[in-house]
Amino acid sequence: MGAWQRLNPQLFRYFLAVARDGSLSAAGQRLNCVPSNVSARLRQLEQQLDTRLFLRQGQRLRLTPAGERLLPHAEHLEQLCQVAWRSVQEDIWSGDLRLGSMETTAAVRLPELLAAFHQQAPRVNLQLSTGPSRRLVEGVLAGELDAGLIGGPFEHPLLDCQPIWQEELMLVLPPMQDVASLEVRPQTLLGFPEGCHYRERLERWVVSRGLQVAARQSYGSIDAIFAGIAAGMGIGLLPRSLLESHSRLHLVQYRAIAPELGATTTLLARRHDAAEHPPLALLLELMRAENPLNG
Numbered sequence: 001m002g003a004w005q006r007l008n009p010q011l012f013r014y015f016l017a018v019a020r021d022g023s024l025s026a027a028g029q030r031l032n033c034v035p036s037n038v039s040a041r042l043r044q045l046e047q048q049l050d051t052r053l054f055l056r057q058g059q060r061l062r063l064t065p066a067g068e069r070l071l072p073h074a075e076h077l078e079q080l081c082q083v084a085w086r087s088v089q090e091d092i093w094s095g096d097l098r099l100g101s102m103e104t105t106a107a108v109r110l111p112e113l114l115a116a117f118h119q120q121a122p123r124v125n126l127q128l129s130t131g132p133s134r135r136l137v138e139g140v141l142a143g144e145l146d147a148g149l150i151g152g153p154f155e156h157p158l159l160d161c162q163p164i165w166q167e168e169l170m171l172v173l174p175p176m177q178d179v180a181s182l183e184v185r186p187q188t189l190l191g192f193p194e195g196c197h198y199r200e201r202l203e204r205w206v207v208s209r210g211l212q213v214a215a216r217q218s219y220g221s222i223d224a225i226f227a228g229i230a231a232g233m234g235i236g237l238l239p240r241s242l243l244e245s246h247s248r249l250h251l252v253q254y255r256a257i258a259p260e261l262g263a264t265t266t267l268l269a270r271r272h273d274a275a276e277h278p279p280l281a282l283l284l285e286l287m288r289a290e291n292p293l294n295g
Helices: 011-021 024-031 035-049 065-088 103-108 110-120 133-141 179-183 197-209 222-230 278-290
Strands: 054-057 060-063 095-101 124-130 147-152 159-173 187-191 213-218 236-239 253-256 263-271
Touching (some): 060 065, 095 133, 103 110, 103 124, 103 222, 103 236, 110 278, 133 159, 147 197, 187 222
Parallel strands (some): 095 147
Antiparallel strands (some): 159 253
């Protein structure tokens, strides 16, 4: 038996995790194991290859020249394993995935994520619908949606709600208005339709400041809210992640509010009793890999 035949392919998972994360602890979190286990598997691989793959540089590990040469082959092996696995699991990577999302989450968080999902599960028919959190919860409970990305915190006895992204809500004002002037006259509140988690936060903020409300205007699009605020029609509450990526940011101004109202979490809500759904499990895995709030 040649020396290469004694190689354990499973060890390359640990090699790739350390190469990508740069540390044993981060690789352990990625692989859901303790750092000492990662270190032991790396030593085993180095013994089988009879060469050193990493050098310690402070708190980081960097690849040796041998490790650099090994990296593309390990990545290729990973891809081959994924293809082989999908080839025998073809039936579960088809059908429909009905996902609901808040409008802001769909605009900022989902584009690249769904592109990555499509690369790994191109035969899944993804149906994305947007709406306020309350409507999304109703859709999940009724079985019309497989899962919904909603604003939290939120609890329901029939739902499993897992944290995905942390958001910071900002008060959005017309360009020439300051917060102190809001007390001078009643304000118009601009936001998404009733049932929107962010709109509810804005209502609570207005009450906490003792402000008077002149009117409430509901819009179905982010651009309409931006345009209304920029035109001086009223104020709104939107996530910082959206504001900082929006092309019309220069037309408005924004201010932080107290964390008890400004800090919010985007949750993935699904029924406890829902049948196993491999495409949804894959999507959740991609979400966690992008921003692992929940392990």
